[in-house]
Each structure stands twice: as C-alpha cells, then as structure tokens.
Amino acid sequence: MYRYDEFDRQFVTERVAQFRDQASRRLSGALTEDEFRPLRLMNGLYLQLHAYMLRIAVPYGTLSSRQLNTLAFIAEKWDRGYGHFTTRQNIQFNWIKLEDTADILSKLAEVEMHAIQTSGNCIRNVTTDQWAGAAADEIADPRPVGELVRQWSSLHPEFSYLPRKFKIAVTGAPNDRAAVKVHDIGLRLHLNDKGERGWEVLVGGGLGRTPVIGVTVRDFLPEHELIAYLEAIMRVYNLYGRRDNKYKARIKILVHELGADKFRAEVEAEYARRPHADTKVEERELQRISAYFAPPKFEKLPRWSATFEEARARNKEFAAWVKTNVAAHRIDGYAIANVSLKPEGGIPGDATADQMRVVADLAQRYAFDEIRVSHHQNLVLPHVRRDDLFAIWKVLNANGLAASNIGLAGDIIACPGLDYCSLATARSIPIAQSISRRFADLNRQHEIGPLRINISGCINACGHHHVGHIGILGLDKKGEEYYQITLGGSSSESASIGTILGPGFAGEDVPDAIEKIVNTYLAHRQPGEEFLAAYRRLGAQPFKEALYAAA
Amino acid sequence: MPLLKNGSIISDDWITIGLEDPRPESGDIVVPYARLLKEWESLTDHDGRLGVIFTNIDRVEALTLFLPRLALIVLPFPSFTDGRAYSLARQIREIGYTRELRAAGNVLPDQVQFMLQVGFDSFEIGDRFSADIWLKASRQMSLAYQRGLFRPLGQQEVWSERHREAEPWLEQPHAG
Amino acid sequence: MTINSTEKGKILTANRLRDGEVVFLTHSGLWSENIDGAVLATEPQAQAALEARGKDDERANLVTGVYSFDAERREGHVFASHIKERIRSLGPTVRADLGKQAEGRGGHFAALQGV
Numbered sequence: 001m002y003r004y005d006e007f008d009r010q011f012v013t014e015r016v017a018q019f020r021d022q023a024s025r026r027l028s029g030a031l032t033e034d035e036f037r038p039l040r041l042m043n044g045l046y047l048q049l050h051a052y053m054l055r056i057a058v059p060y061g062t063l064s065s066r067q068l069n070t071l072a073f074i075a076e077k078w079d080r081g082y083g084h085f086t087t088r089q090n091i092q093f094n095w096i097k098l099e100d101t102a103d104i105l106s107k108l109a110e111v112e113m114h115a116i117q118t119s120g121n122c123i124r125n126v127t128t129d130q131w132a133g134a135a136a137d138e139i140a141d142p143r144p145v146g147e148l149v150r151q152w153s154s155l156h157p158e159f160s161y162l163p164r165k166f167k168i169a170v171t172g173a174p175n176d177r178a179a180v181k182v183h184d185i186g187l188r189l190h191l192n193d194k195g196e197r198g199w200e201v202l203v204g205g206g207l208g209r210t211p212v213i214g215v216t217v218r219d220f221l222p223e224h225e226l227i228a229y230l231e232a233i234m235r236v237y238n239l240y241g242r243r244d245n246k247y248k249a250r251i252k253i254l255v256h257e258l259g260a261d262k263f264r265a266e267v268e269a270e271y272a273r274r275p276h277a278d279t280k281v282e283e284r285e286l287q288r289i290s291a292y293f294a295p296p297k298f299e300k301l302p303r304w305s306a307t308f309e310e311a312r313a314r315n316k317e318f319a320a321w322v323k324t325n326v327a328a329h330r331i332d333g334y335a336i337a338n339v340s341l342k343p344e345g346g347i348p349g350d351a352t353a354d355q356m357r358v359v360a361d362l363a364q365r366y367a368f369d370e371i372r373v374s375h376h377q378n379l380v381l382p383h384v385r386r387d388d389l390f391a392i393w394k395v396l397n398a399n400g401l402a403a404s405n406i407g408l409a410g411d412i413i414a415c416p417g418l419d420y421c422s423l424a425t426a427r428s429i430p431i432a433q434s435i436s437r438r439f440a441d442l443n444r445q446h447e448i449g450p451l452r453i454n455i456s457g458c459i460n461a462c463g464h465h466h467v468g469h470i471g472i473l474g475l476d477k478k479g480e481e482y483y484q485i486t487l488g489g490s491s492s493e494s495a496s497i498g499t500i501l502g503p504g505f506a507g508e509d510v511p512d513a514i515e516k517i518v519n520t521y522l523a524h525r526q527p528g529e530e531f532l533a534a535y536r537r538l539g540a541q542p543f544k545e546a547l548y549a550a551a
Numbered sequence: 552m553p554l555l556k557n558g559s560i561i562s563d564d565w566i567t568i569g570l571e572d573p574r575p576e577s578g579d580i581v582v583p584y585a586r587l588l589k590e591w592e593s594l595t596d597h598d599g600r601l602g603v604i605f606t607n608i609d610r611v612e613a614l615t616l617f618l619p620r621l622a623l624i625v626l627p628f629p630s631f632t633d634g635r636a637y638s639l640a641r642q643i644r645e646i647g648y649t650r651e652l653r654a655a656g657n658v659l660p661d662q663v664q665f666m667l668q669v670g671f672d673s674f675e676i677g678d679r680f681s682a683d684i685w686l687k688a689s690r691q692m693s694l695a696y697q698r699g700l701f702r703p704l705g706q707q708e709v710w711s712e713r714h715r716e717a718e719p720w721l722e723q724p725h726a727g
Numbered sequence: 728m729t730i731n732s733t734e735k736g737k738i739l740t741a742n743r744l745r746d747g748e749v750v751f752l753t754h755s756g757l758w759s760e761n762i763d764g765a766v767l768a769t770e771p772q773a774q775a776a777l778e779a780r781g782k783d784d785e786r787a788n789l790v791t792g793v794y795s796f797d798a799e800r801r802e803g804h805v806f807a808s809h810i811k812e813r814i815r816s817l818g819p820t821v822r823a824d825l826g827k828q829a830e831g832r833g834g835h836f837a838a839l840q841g842v
C-alpha cells in the first residue's frame with residue numbers, strides 16, 4: 001500500500017501544526033465559531049449531538065495493521081473505546097474533545113493518516129472498491145489513481161471553498177462496488193482495443209434529498225489527461241454551482257439545471273482553454289505511486305486447499321461463513337475474507353478497540369498486513385490463503401466478528417441517526433437492530449438471498465437508503481419518529497433509485513413491514529431470482545398490496 | 552484599509568470610485584466593471600493607473616480587451632466561504648494578466664495562503680486580525696501537491712521536489 | 728402551584744467549547760452538564776434573557792452552538808419535550824453504557840430503549 005515519502009510526511013505534519021494553531025486561537029477566543037467552523041470541518045471535526053465528532057480519512061479504504069492499531073489506541077485514549085466505520089470508508093469517533101484534537105491528528109500523522117477534507121465544502125476522501133487489487137473481475141487496481149487524486153485534491157487552493165461538498169469514487173472493475181454512479185464524480189476504468197487505459201467520467205450523481213444517477217461526460221478519457229479534466233469540471237462547478245441555497249448547491253443540480261449537454265460543453269470549453277502542461281499525469285509519478293500498490297508476494301498455491309475443504313465439511317458454521325463472507329480472489333489458492341461488523345442486534349459499522357486489534361493482528365499474520373474498509377461498513381482481509389481461512393474464522397468467531405451475513409438481510413447499512421447526529425430526524429440504529437434480530441435465523445437469510453437494507457436517519461441519506469434494495473428513511477412527524485420505505489434501489493453498475501411505497505411506519509412496525517416485503521418476494525420469485533431482479537420484474541404493486549391492503 | 556502585499560502591511564493608495572461618483576482629474580483609480588465598460592474610451596486616457604472591481608458573476612473573457620491598460624484587478628469576497636474568486640483569479644492569471652490582483656471583502660488569514668497560490672498578490676486585511684496573524688497564516692504550509700500554482704514565500708511543489716530532473720514545465724507558468 | 732402540575736417553557740443549551748460536552752444554563756448562570764439543574768424559562772421575557780446570556784457566553788468562548796428547546800417541569804424535574812433533546816441530555820439510546828445516562832448525570836428520566 002501507499003507509503004508516505006518525506007514530502008507527504010512533511011505536508012501532514014505541517015497541516016497538524018496549522019490546525020493546532022487554529023484550535024488554540026479558537027480556544028483563546030481569537031477566532032469566532034463562524035470563522036473556525038470551516039477550518040475545523042476541513043480537518044474532519046464536527047460538532048455533534050453529544051460532543052465533537054472526528055472523521056478520519058481512510059483513503060480508498062486501505063489500512064495497515066499499524067494504522068488500525070493506532071485507531072484502536074485513539075478509541076481508547078481519546079474516545080470511548082470504539083469507532084464507527086462509515087459508508088464512505090472512513091472512521092468516526094463520537095466523543096472527541098476540541099482540546100485533544102491536535103494531539104489525535106499528530107498521532108495519526110505518525111502512521112501516515114489524517115482527517116484532511118473529511119468534511120467541509122471541498123473534495124472529500126476518495127473512495128473505491130473495497131476489493132481493489134484482489135477481486136477476480138478487476139481490470140486493474142484503481143488505488144494508484146485514487147492516491148493520485150488524493151494528493152491532487154489535498155488542500156487544493158482553488159477548490160477548498162466549493163458551493164458544497166464533493167465526492168469522488170473510482171473503480172477498476174466492471175462490477176461496480178464503489179457506487180461510482182451516485183458520486184459527484186465517478187471514475188470507471190476501461191481498456192480500449194489497443195489495451196490502453198482510459199477512464200469513463202461520470203458527473204452529477206448523488207444521494208441526499210435529490211438522488212440522481214450520474215451522467216457520463218467522457219467515455220474514455222486518456223489516463224494522462226485525468227487531472228486536467230478533473231480540474232476543468234471542478235472549475236465549472238466552482239464558478240457556476242449554486243450558492244444561494246445549500247440544498248441546491250451540489251454539482252448534480254448544476255448538471256440538471258444546465259442540462260447534461262450544456263454542462264459538458266462548459267467543461268470541454270474550460271478544458272480546451274487551459275494550459276495542461278502542469279496538470280498532465282506523468283507516467284513516472286503514476287509508476288512511483290503504483291509501485292506501492294504492487295501485488296504482495298503471493299505464493300504459488302494449488303487452487304484446491306485440502307485444509308479448507310476439510311474444515312468446511314466438518315464445521316457447518318464455518319461453511320456458512322465461507323458461503324457469504326469469502327469471495328473469489330484473482331490468485332489461485334487465495335481468497336478475500338470479509339469481516340462483518342453487523343452481528344445480530346449490533347450497531348452497524350461499530351467496532352471496539354479490541355476488535356480493531358484482533359483484525360489488525362489477523363491482517364499481519366495472514367493477509368500481507370492489509371485491511372480494507374468497505375462502504376457497506378464492514379472490514380475486509382483482501383488477500384488470505386485459503387489454507388488459513390479456518391484459522392482466521394476461529395479468531396473472528398471468538399471475537400464476535402464472524403457474522404455470516406455479508407450481502408444478506410442482516411448486513412444492514414445504517415447511518416448514526418438521532419442517537420449521535422444533530423441533523424437527524426429519527427433514529428436509525430435501533431431500526432437496524434430490530435430488523436437484524438427479526439432476521440436472525442441464518443438459514444432464513446440464506447434462503448432469502450442477496451438483499452441490501454439501507455437506513456438513513458434523515459433526508460441527507462448518509463445511510464444510502466435511496467440505493468438500498470429496501471431503503472428506510474427516518475423522519476419526524478410532530479415529534480414522533482416514523483419511517484418511509486423505498487424499494488428497488490441499487491448502487492451497482494445498474495444503479496437505480498428506490499421508489500417510495502406509501503405512507504410511513506412507526507419504528508416498532510418496521511420489522512413487520514420488512515418481513516411482509518420479504519415474504520411477498522419469496523412468494524413471487526422465480527427460481528434463482530434475487531430480490532432486486534424480482535422487484536424489477538414485478539414492480540411495486542404486489543409489495544404495496546402486502547403492506548397496505550389489510551390495514 | 553491596510554493591505555497585505557509581498558509579506559508586509561502597507562497602505563492603499565488607490566482611490567475607489569463608485570458607479571456615479573465624480574472622477575478625479577488624476578491619480579490611481581479603481582472603478583466597478585460596469586463603469587469600465589461604459590466609460591472605457593475616456594478611462595483609457597485617464598491620467599493615472601486604472602484598476603477594476605470585477606465581481607464573481609462576471610466571466611473572465613470579459614476582461615481580455617482591457618487587460619493591457621489595467622494595473623489592478625480587485626476581486627471581492629462577499630463571504631469567506633464563497634470560493635468563486637479563487638477560480639476567477641487563476642483564470643485571470645491564465646489569460647496573461649501579471650499586475651496586481653487583490654482580494655477584498657471577507658477574507659480570513661487562514662485563507663491567504665490559498666489565495667497567494669491561485670495568483671492573488673494583495674489583500675485588504677481590515678482590522679479584525681493583527682498583522683502578526685496575517686503574516687504567520689500566510690506561510691503555514693511550505694509544500695503543495697498541485698502543480699502550476701504560484702509559490703509564494705518559498706513554498707515548494709511536492710511534485711517537482713520528487714522528480715528533480717529539470718523539465719521545461721517545471722518553470723512557473725505565469726510571471727507573477 | 729402544586730407539585731404535580733406540568734409547567735412548560737424553554738431550556739437553554741449549548742456545547743462547552745473546549746470539550747464539546749452538552750451543557751444547560753442553570754439558575755446561577757453557570758452551565759451544568761445535567762439537565763436537572765437547568766432553568767426553565769416559562770415567560771417570553773425570561774426566555775429572551777436566557778438567550779442573551781447564552782450569546783454572552785458564546786462571545787466569552789465558554790460555549791458554542793447555543794439554542795433553546797421546549798421542555799417541561801414535572802414533579803420538580805425538567806424534561807425535554809422532543810426525543811432529540813432527550814437523547815442529547817442522556818446519551819445514545821443504543822449505548823446505555825455511555826454518555827450522561829451512564830454517568831449519573833442524566834436527569835430524572837429514563838433513556839428510551841429499542842423502538
């Protein structure tokens with residue numbers, strides 16, 4: 001994975017010193033809150049429901065064991081012993097003190113981490129496929145380009161006071177696991193017939209109160225033009241994006257208001273107007289970065305692992321875990337092991353310091369020291385020997401980390417909601433917990449098959465409810481929480497926005513409603529047909545009937 | 552209002568005149584863009600240097616014609632979170648303007664470094680913060696990842712430090 | 728006024744600047760971490776006075792994010808009317824082991840749990 005050189009190190013160290021100075025000016029009163037807010041936000045520090053909240057960047061979701069151990073250390077020393085992994089592959093701590101923040105950032109800098117631009121109206125942490133570099137279907141590892149974009153966007157002087165936040169996602173595989181179509185900019189790798197690399201550039205996707213699927217502005221942008229082209233897009237957005245209304249300030253609104261063609265023309269005009277010498281992606285810089293992402297030294301292993309097959313035959317629990325949590329690796333004899341942070345009745349995405357250390361230790365022993373954070377709020381050990389899977393599972397199982405539900409009903413995405421978030425209109429975690437308990441029976445989850453349930457505690461949609469197969473949005477009706485259900489969303493390569501089914505439900509009625517939806521699917525599905533496919537074939541009607549008919 | 556320029560605090564000797572204000576016989580004057588358009592013929596003959604206040608809803612192309620005569624372009628920041636002028640400043644430098652480019656209005660010390668990097672070289676600093684704070688804040692970071700920025704105060708580009716062998720485009724793109 | 732009646736009014740709250748702790752303005756003009764000590768302003772005039780006090784303390788950099796919320800007093804104790812403020816004065820409903828509720832600073836009402 002990427003390692004800082006002396007310049008990266010100096011950059012982050014200076015940035016911490018700068019923040020230390022800003023925070024002390026705030027504490028002394030030399031800066032007002034209004035003046036300080038954008039500065040702290042650009043360092044990931046929010047003021048939340050119970051305290052300050054610090055969001056730490058995990059660029060393209062990749063961590064080393066040393067980094068994860070440091071997060072565990074921070075959780076214990078400066079927070080309450082746990083952290084929350086988010087849908088943007090970051091981690092948040094909920095009980096942070098302003099006066100400790102500079103020390104936390106220093107500690108992070110020691111392990112080449114930071115919280116730069118994890119909030120604020122700037123270019124946010126770049127996200128990607130959590131299986132990057134390991135997935136069997138991958139064209140190439142997207143992380144070198146992710147790193148290139150991270151560096152280019154870090155403290156970009158022109159693009160730090162944008163109309164609104166800006167999120168970029170990159171994928172190097174045809175199966176989109178990075179949700180590139182619902183990002184402000186999505187980048188998708190393609191090869192042409194000559195085998196050259198080019199990027200499809202999608203703009204204007206997003207969730208929030210106006211969910212939109214991005215439009216393609218370039219089908220095949222040569223790689224060396226990538227940064228220059230991004231600058232042109234950013235500049236058009238910075239100059240013409242709306243600033244009069246924060247709900248209309250995202251680039252998706254600009255694209256919508258101008259129309260895709262006019263927007264594209266503006267970008268192309270800006271692109272053509274500018275000198276590109278200083279933004280060209282130089283081969284040697286890309287090579288320098290790529291070298292850090294060189295595949296680990298895989299052994300030559302047989303595809304078939306006797307140890308593994310034997311364990312799977314002997315241990316049913318392990319076999320169930322393998323079925324959902326282990327994915328195909330591109331190298332024979334290896335596998336991708338997904339670590340679910342969704343135990344039955346648990347808080348989606350939360351991990352204790354001890355659990356972080358357990359995963360860090362496993363990564364060090366079995367996974368070339370690499371961990372990934374997925375946008376489903378789980379962790380991943382991207383490269384493990386099939387021979388070692390059973391040993392890994394035993395450790396995970398002993399630490400409450402072996403829930404066998406990746407991609408199933410229990411693997412629920414949920415934002416912090418009203419339990420932590422000051423913008424929330426309702427709680428989301430308790431809803432996730434009650435659904436997860438309702439579907440606790442693993443056999444039943446397997447019977448139901450792939451199902452994405454996503455929950456947000458307000459219209460901002462941090463829990464991706466619009467792109468859940470089943471989406472749940474928490475709202476407030478005269479001081480009472482209630483929940484609106486959408487069906488048919490997806491963030492994959494065939495992305496779609498879910499449709500609202502009808503009137504909302506009180507919190508305690510949500511599990512029943514979900515159950516009715518699932519039962520309707522089971523009753524109508526064709527052999528082998530997954531939930532989303534069935535919904536797309538059937539439409540909303542049978543689900544509406546099941547939910548509202550009897551009432 | 553005092554100005555921050557080239558690392559020191561100086562006074563502003565320009566005379567700002569509004570749309571309707573009478574024009575002084577001579578002296579360095581700054582006018583709104585609308586007035587520049589309207590009185591361009593006579594303004595070209597003004598006895599003194601000429602500057603313009605260009606708001607962030609104007610398009611940079613509109614300046615091209617006037618550039619050779621302009622010695623000051625002022626870009627106001629209506630609020631410090633309104634970042635349009637960062638792009639405008641860079642565009643103005645990209646079309647070849649090399650004289651004074653001033654940030655006015657709502658500007659914070661912690662933003663000055665970014666402003667220097669996109670091509671501003673003077674700042675209306677008001678009296679909210681001491682000169683000290685302005686000077687210190689303008690040199691907080693000694694490195695930048697982006698290429699083709701202005702590099703005030705000895706700031707270095709990570710890229711060119713990393714790849715030291717000289718290349719033509721390592722030169723700064725604008726004279727600034 | 729009998730002790731069983733319900734009084735409605737406003738409570739002033741903020742986050743303490745240096746650590747973000749949720750605090751409430753008390754009779755003495757100091758900020759308390761416990762909602763139980765909060766002053767309940769029932770008259771518009773008293774509410775305005777609270778808000779002014781809050782602005783002062785914001786300017787004095789003691790607290791930040793000052794605002795007031797609806798609350799009531801029952802049996803001598805104050806309660807936030809809206810669930811959001813109840814969670815804020817207690818801690819997360821999904822972690823009864825954390826926050827004010829776990830530290831005996833949660834006032835005189837029980838945390839919500841489950842849904």
Ligand code: HEM
Pocket residue numbers: 046048053085086087088092164167182205206207208209246250414415416420421422423460461462463464
């Ligand atoms: C607790 C503090 C948080 C605050 C104050 C917050 C605030 C917001 C706001 C205001 C938006 C809407 C932006 C817009 O549409 O313009 C948003 C969107 C989003 N947030 Fe959060 N969020 C928080 C936590 C999270 C967490 C925990 C996650 C991940 C689980 C997350 C991930 C996202 C995502 C994925 C979106 C939607 C994508 C998009 O930007 O269109 N946020 N957030």
Ligand code: SF4
Pocket residue numbers: 415416417418421422423424425456457458459460461462463
């Ligand atoms: S969706 Fe709403 S409630 Fe959930 S984290 Fe985002 S802003 Fe908070």
